[in-house]
Amino acid sequence: MTEGITTTQEFYTRYAALYDDIARRTPGVRGLRRAVADALDPDPGDVVVEMGCGTGANFPYLRERVGPEGTVVGVDFTPGVLAVARDRIRKEGWENVHVVRGDATRPPVGEADAVLATFVSGMLADPAAAVWRWAELVGPGGKLALADLARTTRTPYKPLNTIFRGLVRASSPPGTRSMSGSPTDILDSRLVAAHRELTNRCEDVRRETRALGFARVAGGRVRLGR
Template sequence: MAGLRSRLRTLRREADAESAQEFYGRWADLYDLVARRTPGIPKLRRRGAAACRLEPGDTVVEMGCGTGANLPYLREQVGSEGTVVGIDFTGPVLERARELTAEYDNVHVVRGDATQPPLAADSDVDAVLATFVVGMLADPAGAVDDWCDLVGPGGRVVLANAASSREWYAPPVNAVFRAIVVLSTPPTTKLRYEDDPHRRLDEKIRAAHARLRERSTAVADERHVFGVVRLTGGKLE
C-alpha cells in the first residue's frame, strides 16, 4: 500500500511538472516581456548579479533562468574568462534564453530541473542565483540546502522572490500581488483552490530565505518593488 501511495505521488508530481512546462511554454513571449521590461525589475536583476559577489573568471549557475533576463548581467560580472550556466525545464522559454545570449560563447543554457541540476558532483561553482524560482518548488528549503552544498565553503547563494509586502502601504500592493499570483498559477482557469496560492507562496519564500540565512553569512538583505520582492544573499562558511 505504501508503495502504491509513493507511486501515485510520483505520478502527480510528473503531471504537475508537465502542466507547468506547458503553461510557461505557452506564455514564454509574455514572460520574456515582463521579465525584461517591467519598471524596476532590470535594476533588481542587476542587484541580484552584484550580490553574487562574482569576479572575472568565476563560474555562476542560475537555477530557473527562464528567458535568460539575468544571464547578460551575470556575464558582465564573470567576464569573457568566466562561465555562466542557465538551467530551466521549459523548452520554449530556453529558446528565448539561447537567443538572448547567442553572442556569448561562455554562456550555456541547459534544460534541467533546478532541484536536480545536470551538474557533476565535482563542479567548481562559485555562486548560485535563483530569482522567482523557489515559490514553484515543493521543498524550497531543501533546494536551498542543495544549492549551498553545491557551492561549498566560500561560495555564494542569492535568492530573489516575490512575497506579500510588509510596508505601511501594503494593503493595496498586496491586493494586486494576490491577483498576479492567482493569474500566474497554472492552470489559470482554476477558480477555487484548496488553499490560497499567495499564502502558500509566502510560506515557501519565508522557508527558503530563512534556510539561506541559517546556512550562510549575509551579504545582501534587501526589499524592492514596494516591498514585494525580497533579495537575500549569503556566503557559505
C-alpha cells in the same frame, strides 16, 4: 521538485515570449536584476549557475560580473523558455553563456562558484531542500543569492496586496492554482522557507527589499560547517 510539472512546463512554453518581455521590461525589473547580481557578488572568472533561468533575463548582469573568463550556466526544465534563452545567446554572440535542460532541485551540473534563483522558490514544493542542495553544490565559500516576490509588509503599500494576490493567481500555472491553500499564502511561506535556509547556510548575508516591499533579495557566502 515542482508541483504540476507538466502544466508548469506547458504554461511557460506557451507564454515564453510574453514572459520574456515582462521579465526584462517591467518598470524596476532591471534594477532588481542588478541588485540580485550585486547580492550574489561573483568574482571575475567564476562559474555562475542560475536555477530556473527562464528566458535568461539575468544573463547580461551575470556576464558583466564574471567577465570573459567566467561562465554562466542557466538551468530550466521548460523547453519553450530555453528556446528563447538560446536564441538570445546566439544573437548576442555570448560564448560563455550556456543553458541546460534539467531539474533545478537536482542540478545537472557538477560544480559552481555561485548559484542564484530568481522568482523560482515559490514554484518548488520544498524550497528549503533545494537551497540546501545549491549550498552543497557551491560548497563552503561559494555564493548564493535569491530574489522572490511575496506580499508587502510595508504599511503604506499593504492595500496593494489585494492586487498582488490577483496577479499571483492569474499568473500561476493551472496546476498550482488547484493546490490547497491560496497561491499567495503558498508563495509567502515558500519564500520564507527558501530565504531562511539561505540564512542558515550563509554568512555575510545581505538583504534588500525592493518594489514597494514586494521583492525580497538575499545573498551570502556559504559558511564552513552546517
